[in-house]
Amino acid sequence: MNAVATSMRPVGWTIAQWQAAYRDGGAQPEALLAAYAVTPDSPADNAWIQRVDRALLEEQLDDLQLMLAAAGGDLSRLPLYGVPFAIKDNIDAAGWPTTAGCPEFAYTPAEDATVVQRLRAAGAILIGKTNLDQFATGLVGTRSPHGAVANTFNPEYVSGGSSSGSASVVARGIAAFSLGTDTAGSGRVPAGFNNIVGLKPTKGWLSTAGVVPACRTLDCVSIFALTVDDAELVADVAGGFDERDPYSRAVPAGASLPWPKTPKLAVPAALEFFGDAQAAAVFEDAVHALKAAGAEVEVIDFTPFNELAALLYQGPWVAERFAAVEALWKTTPDVIDPIVRGIVEQAANYSALDAFKAEYRRAELTRLIHQSLAGFDALVVPTSPSIYTIAQLRDDPVTLNSRLGVYTNFANLADLSALAVPAGMRSDGLPSGITLIGLAWQDHALAQFGRQWQTQRGLPLGATGAPLPAGVALNKAPVGTLRVAVVGAHLTGMPLNHQLTSRHAVLAEKTRTAADYRLYALANTTPPKPGLVKSESGAPIEVELWDVPVTAFGAFVAEIPAPLGIGTLELEDGRQVKGFICEPRGLDGARDITAFGGWRAYLASLNATPR
Structure with missing residues (x-):
């Protein structure tokens, strides 16, 4: 391959914009990515622990060319083709040192962490490893020998941690996305502090093989x-x-169901902001916005959540943190950050008996939490109750850090999924966020609602000032569902609509078919049904699009009587979806009702006919 060319680095592009540049704009990765290679003249930036150099970049670009050739030049088979990303420096990348924020701990792995391998296999380009609270112990981003990572909106404030650098490089539009880790909130608090999205997946969905444990x-x-x-x-x-x-x-089959059109959300009955009126105001405004958008919001007792959150640092789980650094602590304890060392050394205060007792209480509290969330689609909390300056954290590093985990520490202990999203700007110019929390495997349902929320708020992206791009896919079917067009007795309020609602199908939108369909009132059907037929001439026909869980689709189809069936329909905007069609034999004795434009209008005409 030719040497990497010199170019200006794109700033603040979403993945869709990177994809479009390669697919539609004729851009080449070596041109767009050249400026990511660090040089001796590159300005200092402590969000990075290691940045890609020219040799590492060229090696990846060579591999990318081979992958594209193997894909037959089809970019759709490489969904992250040429997209730059960063990883927290407790995640392995082959040939890159892993330090976990402690140079004396460093080792150079021979293979990628599983998540990195999968991203690179999809075409993504690793541009660097990012700073963190040492050994991922902290929610502040200040516990690093490389220095505190500054907030991207105001450098006097913390960036949040422990995934501080990963959040910073995304918020500034340097990396299109990044990987962090989240044990107690490290993938959410930095997102809230930097006006970006932080997805904390269900435990076990994304592999931790090749990740330094916390x-x-x-x-x-x-x-x-x-x-x-x-x-x-x-x-x-x-x-x-x-x-x-x-x-x-x-992922269990059918674990994630789409939310109803009117979601039911829980919020804590008692909220703690530690005197931060600005954070409280943003959250109050967010709750009003959720209600205005049609959500039903109710308060719940937050006591079990608080108790479980306290167990993480005030219980024997600190022994797990000690296990991660035990070998280093035994040989050279002084190289561990003093605050981190003080935390992990608390492991000596707990016995095996204490650990079992704490596990029993964790299970009890988790059951209470799951019961309190029953009947709700998600819990909505402030991502963080407040934000502090770097100087404040220097003066009181433990108490202030612990406050930041009030709304995050319990999530993994209770096996919950979470999505942190921007909520608004405080009056002091700092961002503030909310977090949507669901049961395990509700990740895609949270994302479906989260993208609607992000569009509704219309905030600029991160600290880039760039607007949310138009065309964000609000109407794509949630993962785990099939979008089905119904045209007659399954419409809302019609006799067979219960066959959809009883299977947790959700109405996505009302629209029309393309103009080359004809609609017929079939003869001798109970209840009365129409038949939709593709034709050389026709008219747009009104349909409803329903998202049907994949696990329920077979049972739904089994109830469809001949001559009706499921085929592929074209909508007036060119989309293709599954939907009801009619066999030609079913048109014997049928009445052509195309001129009515839909089944509802036809039925209304019957009711209006004088008798």
């Missing part, structure tokens, strides 16, 4: 992105069962 039974690889669409896409590429990870889990 608390191995709780750790998750998290994703930072400018949009919910991007975070979800990355998770779908990187996720999946991995035999290398003993805590990996396969």
Whole structure:
């Protein structure tokens, strides 16, 4: 391959914009990515621990050309083709040192972490490894020998941690997305502090093979992105069962159901902001916005959540953190950050008996939490109750850090999924966010609602000032569902609509077919049904699009009587969906009702006919 060319680096592009540049704009990765290669003249930036150099970039670009050739030049087979990403420096990349924020701990792995391997196999280009609270112990981004990573809106404030650098490089539009880790909130708090999206997946969906553990039974690889669409896409590429990870889990069939049109959301009955009126105001405004958008919001008792959150740092789980650094601590304890060392050394205060007792209480509290969330689609909380300056954290590093985990620490202990999204700007110019929390495997349902929320708020992307791009896919079917067009007795309020609603299908939209369909009132059907037929001449016909869970689709189709069936329909905007069609034999004795434009209008005409 030719040497990497020199170019200006794109700033703040979403994955869709990177894809469009290659697909429609004729751009080449070596041109768009050249400026990512670090040089001796590159300005200092402590969000990075290591950045890609010219040799590492050229090696990846060579591999990318081979992958594209193997894909027959089809870019759709490489969904992250030429997209730059970063990883937290407790995640392995072959040939790149892993330090976990401690130079004396460093080692150079021979292979990628599973999540990195999957992203690179999809065409993504690694541009660097990012700074973090050492050994992923902290929610502030200040516990690093490389210095505190500054907030992208005001450098006097913390960026949030432990995935501080990963959030910073995405918020500034340098990386299109990044990987962090989230044990106690490290993939959410930095997102809230930097006006970006933070996806904390269900435990076990994204493999932790090749990740330096913090608390191995709780750790998750998290994703930072400018949009919910991007975070979800990355998770779908990187996720999946991995035999290398003993805590990996396969996604249960039918685990995630689409939300109803009017979601039911819970919020804590008692909210703690530690005197931060600005944070409280943003959250109050967000709740009003949720209600205005049609959500039903109710308060719930937050006591079990608070108690479970306290267990993470005030219980024997600190012994898991000690296990991750035990070998280093035994030989050279002084190289560990003093605050981090003080936390992990608390492991000596707990016995095996204490650990079992705490596990019993965790299970009890988790049951209470799941019961309190029954009947709700999600819990909505502030991503963080407040934000502090770097100076404040220097003066009080433990108390202030612990406050930031009030709304995050319990999530992995209770096996919950979470999505942090921007909510608004405080009066001091700092961003503030909310987090949507669901039961395990509700990741895609959270994302479906999260993208609607992001569009509704219309905030600029990260700290780039760029607007949310038009054309964000609000109407795509949620993962785990099939979009089905219904035209007659299954319409809302019609006799067979219960066959959809009883299977948790959700109405997505009302629209029309393309103009080459004809509609017939079939003879001798109970209840009365229409038949839709593609024709050389016709008219647009009104339909409803329903998202049917894949696990219920077979049973739904089994109830469809001949001569009706399911085929592929074209909509007036060119989309193709599954939908009701009619066999030609069913038109014997049928009445052509195309002129009415839909089944409802035809029925209304019957009711209006004088008798």
